[in-house]
Amino acid sequence: MKFIDEFRDPALARRLVGQIRQMTASRAAPVRLMEFCGGHTHAAYRFGLRELLDGAVELISGPGCPVCVTAAADLDRAIALAEWPDVILATFGDMVRVPGSRVQTLQAARARGADVRVVYSPLDALTLARQHPARPVVMLGVGFETTAPGIAAALVQAETERITNFSALSLHKLTPPAMRAILGAGDVPLDGIIGPGHVSAVIGSDAWGFLPREYGIACAVAGFEPLDLLGAIAGLVRATVEGVPVVDNLYMRGVRSEGNPTALALLNRVFEVGTAKWRGLGALPDSGLRLRAEWAHRNAARLFPVTREPAREPPGCRCGDIVRGRSAPMDCPLFRRVCTPENPIGPCMVSNEGACAAVFQYAVDF
Amino acid sequence: MHNTTILMAHGAGGRMSRELIRAVFAAHFANPGLAPLSDAAVLPALPPGALALTTDSYVVQPLFFPGGDIGKLAVCGTVNDLAVSGATPLYLSAGFILEEGLPLETLTCVVASMAETARAAGVQIVTDDTKVVERGAADQLFINTAGVGVVPPGLTLGAARLCAGDALLVNGTVGDHGLALMLHRQEMAFQSDLESDCAPLNGLIAAALDAAPGQVHWMRDATRGGLATVLNEWVLDAPALGIEIEEEAIPLRPAVRAGCEFLGLDPLYAANEGKAVFAVAGEAASAVLAALRAHPLGENAAMIGRVAADHAGRVVLRTPYGSRRVLPMLASEPMPRIC
Structure with a gap:
């Protein structure tokens, strides 16, 4: 398969592992890298990279799982919205299982009669709006810079076609502010960052220039195949060993330094930057995307002002520390005991990309 | 009427x-x-x-x-x-x-x-x-x-017969039914000519049993939950044994692989309606494999791994990179990821 097989060549992968091990052979401690993106967390486990690099490189999972960083309060709001009379709530699949603050989920709301539909694209949600003209269709906008342009495009399309019953609840988040928050807190020592591939396809690899400039650490933007990740890790190890932090783009087939101008223009047309609440990081200024005033008629937060009790995080859950890289899943008292993929307490156990789900499923001492 | x-x-x-x-x-x-x-x-x-x-x-x-x-x-x-x-x-x-x-x-x-x-x-x-x-x-x-x-009299199959060293065979590409339905149901933006593998397997299975009498130890059709689920159920029922499979040996259609990559799904968990997994005594593996391949529903049959005495109770997949990972039991219905 084109664009896949050439990045899964086992011989090349073994050679890169050899290079990484050679570069780190004289070091007392492993090189500590944060993979920002949940897709990378999942890929590293799926291809067994942690086992291959054991002792040479330590991979620390970051906040790049959109499900995991969605605040409990926002989930409560989404659940309340799904229960609004006549509303069809369209959502990406993995959100339906995430518990809000009262251990409610969209899945449970659906079982009680709420109309929650899993869609693969925001345009599918727009199709629902066309099919059900008498009912409000709300797209639950969860995700980073990667998914936001698709939702912006659906909103623009709705405007063009005058589909009046389509709106979005924008819980979108921006990744560079989260990275700053983690590095600014200074409690997680890191040698380098594996930059998110799909996010960078939109915002450009230049968006990570502040990492070497302000924090003195290297960043390598990577794709999601074994050679992408091993290439990025080798580059970051070299930068660490040589002490020359730069931003490297190893995902040239998808990422340009300036990003995707069409997607960025679309984002700018529909959204403006504002404060967003992150699970684990709290309210971060300029870290979210909300609908501009001109789009108020498609802003579900305004159209459906649900009242909620104050949100609380599930007691004992360490997802907040885990998304910051401050705790590992095994440090959480709930992990494996009460929090399992069958019965997730925190969001990191729900999504395929969550650190807890990945560790639960894959991490085994052979 | x-x-x-x-x-x-x-x-x-x-x-x-x-x-x-x-x-x-x-x-x-x-x-x-x-x-x-x-x-x-x-x-x-x-x-x-x-x-x-x-x-x-x-x-x-x-x-x-x-x-x-x-x-x-x-x-x-x-x-x-x-x-x-x-x-x-x-x-x-x-x-x-x-x-x-x-x-x-x-x-x-x-x-x-x-x-x-x-x-x-x-x-x-x-x-x-x-x-x-x-x-x-x-x-x-x-x-x-x-x-x-x-x-027939004398034929016994099941967990008690599973042995370390048994070869694991499958009669063809996995995940065809699950992916064909998902693509068809969702009216995905990408086109494929993928079809469900839905087929009656009794003729194929009779041929496998005849090829090595008494040597087939266990069989399951890999329907809901796919190949990975069958293998996990086997180690749950035979907890003293482990299963090791080779990722590269598992037959996959390019369209299934591509569809799964696109949706973020794992084809090893996708449903089949015309695929069975066979645990066969190691020495009979090539005879049974040949019998499967000689049948129209087994042209792409392959040996995908072995029953092992180590990592008891677990299904372990060997990647082409020399690493291993556990193939866990599915917790809930597979969901496409956000990004």
Whole structure:
């Protein structure tokens, strides 16, 4: 398969592992890298990279799982919205299982009669709006810079076609502010960052220039195949060993330094930057995307002002520390005991990309 | 028949019920054992061996999909459940729950497909039942089939027979049914000619059993949850053993691989309706593999791994990179990721 097989060549992968091990052979401690993106967390486990690099490189999972960083309060709001009379709530699949603050989920709301539909694209949600003209269709906008342009495009399309019953609840988040928050807190020592591939396809690899400039650490933007990740890790190890932090783009087939101008223009047309609440990081200024005033008629937060009790995080859950890289899943008292993929307490156990789900499923001492 | 849609009266047991049975069920399921209007099928004495009995309900949506339909599925599913138990499938029953308003033509197509599949599998549908429910109480058409078969004397299969060193074989590409349905159902923006692998496996399984008598230790059809789920269930039932499979050895169609990559799904967990996994004594593996490959439903059969004495209770996958990972039991329905 084109664009896949050439990045899964086992011989090349073994050679890169050899290079990484050679570069780190004289070091007392492993090189500590944060993979920002949940897709990378999942890929590293799926291809067994942690086992291959054991002792040479330590991979620390970051906040790049959109499900995991969605605040409990926002989930409560989404659940309340799904229960609004006549509303069809369209959502990406993995959100339906995430518990809000009262251990409610969209899945449970659906079982009680709420109309929650899993869609693969925001345009599918727009199709629902066309099919059900008498009912409000709300797209639950969860995700980073990667998914936001698709939702912006659906909103623009709705405007063009005058589909009046389509709106979005924008819980979108921006990744560079989260990275700053983690590095600014200074409690997680890191040698380098594996930059998110799909996010960078939109915002450009230049968006990570502040990492070497302000924090003195290297960043390598990577794709999601074994050679992408091993290439990025080798580059970051070299930068660490040589002490020359730069931003490297190893995902040239998808990422340009300036990003995707069409997607960025679309984002700018529909959204403006504002404060967003992150699970684990709290309210971060300029870290979210909300609908501009001109789009108020498609802003579900305004159209459906649900009242909620104050949100609380599930007691004992360490997802907040885990998304910051401050705790590992095994440090959480709930992990494996009460929090399992069958019965997730925190969001990191729900999504395929969550650190807890990945560790639960894959991490085994052979 | 005058009516072109199913009405409540078709399930009321009166004239219209009889007419439906005559025109649709009796017409298609015609066979010596069929007892369309009596209370039970009375069948000749069975050949010697243990009796196998199974039942399954079919609620697939949409009713017609590339490579099959709910009727074909209802026959294959039950035939395959019998066959992997070591039984020669003989007779099936069929129960229909019809939603009022179902086009008669839809029902006729499904029943014709069942009859054709039963003929191909060499089984007879000997008794059936129809209920009609009000519009909205069911989604078009549900089918339940039960099946009986006979396990020849001396054949035993199961967890107790699984041994370290057993070879694991599969009769072809995995994930075809699950992906074909998902792509068809979601009307994905990308096109594919992928078809469900839905097929009766009893002929193929008989060939495998004949190729190495007594050497096949266990079989399962890898339906819901796919290949990975079957293997996990095996180690749950034989907890002293582990399973090791080679990622590169697992047959996958390019379209399934591409579709799974696109959706963020793992084809090893995608459903099959015409694939079985065989645990075979190591020394008989090549004979059984050759028998599978000689059968039209086993052209792409492959040996995918082994039963191992280490990592007990776990299914471990070896990647082409020299690393290993656990293939866990699925926690819930697979969900495409956000990004």
